[in-house]
Amino acid sequence: MxxxxxxxxxxxxxxxxxxxxxxxxxxxxxxxxxxxxxxxxxxxxxxxxxxxxxxxxxxxxxRQYVDDERYARTRAHGLLAARKSRRAAAQDLRQKGLDAQQISAALEEVYAPDEAGGDPELEAAAALVEGRYRGKLAAGRKDLVVAALARRGFAYPVIKEAIRRVEEDG
The missing domain is CATH 1.10.10 (Arc Repressor Mutant, subunit A)
Structure with a gap:
């Protein structure tokens, strides 16, 4: 309207x-x-x-002033930098009016494992645990950390590994 x-x-x-x-x-x-x-x-x-x-x-x-594939990749990079899960990034891109193929291609490129085999989504989850949720983890409220990361769209295996990493380093 x-x-x-x-x-x-x-x-x-x-x-x-x-x-x-x-x-x-x-x-x-x-x-x-x-x-x-x-x-x-x-x-x-x-x-x-x-x-x-x-x-x-x-x-x-x-005229190539608008390029949905380029937009999807750029937006996906920004979402990963903002520590968004792959699922949350897909939802954001859908809300921007992109089609499933454009979203899938952008996420495959941006959230693909790096040369060393590192998972960008796992790194984002671990960074959130390390920064934002470390206090809750230290207070023994692992359940709150799991719930918070699940609300952000992270899959349980990613959450579990991110928490394990922070607990081992900590």
Whole structure:
């Protein structure tokens, strides 16, 4: 649903069909941050008709200003750096309007074991245990640590190994 500046929805007949204005708006949005084609379409759809928004998104994709595969990889790297589980990263990417194939390819690349065989997801979980949850672990509340990591989308074997590593180092 579209909204005017005052918070009232814009009716479809109030939306613009001006492709030049839609193109300019798309460039403004893309100058601020990289967006997926779905995000760009949704934002343009607030002020422009569906056909106008779709045509401008298609043009941006053709000119390679919008590249969903690149966006998925970049976003997945950011999510891993933010210590997100693979499951949480997949959910985030789905919410950005990416399709299953793009999500799978990005996660396979970003969450793949490194040259030394290290698991990036396990490293993220271990870093969370070491930093954020170390106090709970030291207080004997392993159950709270497991629950917190499970809520973050980490699989139980990853959680178990992350806790084991921190307990051995500690």
């Amino acid at each position: 579209s909204f005017s500046r005052r918070g009232h929805p814009l009716a479809e007949e109030e939306k613009s069909t001006d492709a030049a204005k839609a193109r300019a708006r798309a460039m403004e949005l893309l100058a601020g941050q990289e967006l997926s084609s779905g995000q760009l379409y949704e934002r343009l759809g607030r002020k422009f008709t569906q056909p106008t928004a779709a045509a401008v998104v298609a043009e941006m994709v053709e």
